Amino acid sequence: MALRHAVLAALLDGELSGYELTKAFDIGVANFWHALPQQLYAELARLEKEGLIAGREVVQDSRPNKRLFHVTEDGVGELERFAAAVGKPSFIRDDLLVAVQAADVVDAGELIARLGERAAFADAKIELFERLLARMRGDRGEEEFLGRGRRVGPYLTCLRGLAFEEGNRDWCRRAAEVLRRRARVAEER
Amino acid sequence: MALRHAVLAALLDGELSGYELTKAFDIGVANFWHALPQQLYAELARLEKEGLIAGREVVQDSRPNKRLFHVTEDGVGELERFAAAVGKPSFIRDDLLVAVQAADVVDAGELIARLGERAAFADAKIELFERLLARMRGDRGEEEFLGRGRRVGPYLTCLRGLAFEEGNRDWCRRAAEVLRRRARVAEER
DNA sequence: ATTGATTAGTCAGATTCTTGAGTATCATGG
DNA sequence: CCATGATACTCAAGAATCTGACTAATCAAT
Secondary structure, eight states: OHHHHHHHHHHTTSOEEHHHHHHHTSTTTOSSOOOOHHHHHHHHHHHHHTTSEEEEEEOOSSSOOEEEEEEOHHHHHHHHHHHHSOOOOOOOOOHHHHHHHTTTTSOHHHHHHHHHHHHHHHHHHHHHHHHHHHHHHTTSOHHHHHHHOSOOHHHHHHHHHHHHHHHHHHHHHHHHHHHHHHHHHHHHO | OHHHHHHHHHHTTSOEEHHHHHHHTSTTTOSSOOOOHHHHHHHHHHHHHTTSEEEEEEOOSSSOOEEEEEEOHHHHHHHHHHHHSOOOOOOOOOHHHHHHHTTTTSOHHHHHHHHHHHHHHHHHHHHHHHHHHHHHHTTSOHHHHHHHOSOOHHHHHHHHHHHHHHHHHHHHHHHHHHHHHHHHHHHHO
């Protein structure tokens, strides 16, 4: 049941609409959790019913109206309990890794192509995370921001997201290089 | 539907029983996918019914009998198709990251404790992965093994697992250090 | 003038994953 | 002699997640 806590944690940044939340949890951004809009709207409804968040209607004239949510005191309490409980370690679950595990029987060309695509995707996320980090720390240096900044939680999770994608990129490049080298050697014979 | 392909990929290593599979997919080992025994036995049954794997009964006298499975030609074909299809990028989903996202409102001491536990867990996995890698490459150097070894798929995924856990460990240490530093500064005031 | 993108959501259904319990045998240690 | 742990699996139920479709308005571009 971490989705509810992920939503609570995201709402600490300030009031957000369901739609804004969906962008934060989008596959292209999510630096600490991922979820689809349908899940998020359902979770927002549950959280509001339980009093962990509260919403207020905002009437807009040039766009559809929206509801902005914020975490209540009870919601913060729930987060406290969550943070104090032991969580299970995260594990890897990745289609591309499955394909590479089967590298010795599948077409190397296809695999190399997938690895290239993933590396490019990782590059894009790396750039995105770097921009996010720069925006969060403003004109301060990283050490100064982490020492004295107001909200370091999102910064820290963004750092993990960045390192994760750097790991993805480096590994994809390495794996592709290994497979290319082996393909060349196989051809020579 | 990557679990089925993960099972197929795992069975490329040689004949395995359901029980042996469960150990490979265990939270403590899984370097390319994770799943519980219940899922694996169910998936094995489905795969056998569809003819992608085949099993043979092995009678043992000092232990319960078991069934060893291997991938059929159709199974390899299925893996080929899977590897050629684009997969969605993997994303992060981690309780501990959620907790750190909320770092600015939850108890820092608890969070630091969780980060320490996770770093220790990562350390254990790092050691495990390093042993696995050493065993796979035998007396050859890494470059030589990757260039000429028979089965490099599992080696490559294990490398990713290793890098992932190193990333976890480093980030946990860094985040804990930042939180400790901030706690000290807060106390001094 | 209409197509496509963005904002702001909702509904139903299927699949996947997790929780929790249970069966049965054999080996090992105290 | 009994408890624990490893081997080898199974069943049921529920929670979480994903697929796919749908409404409805505004804005920018063709």
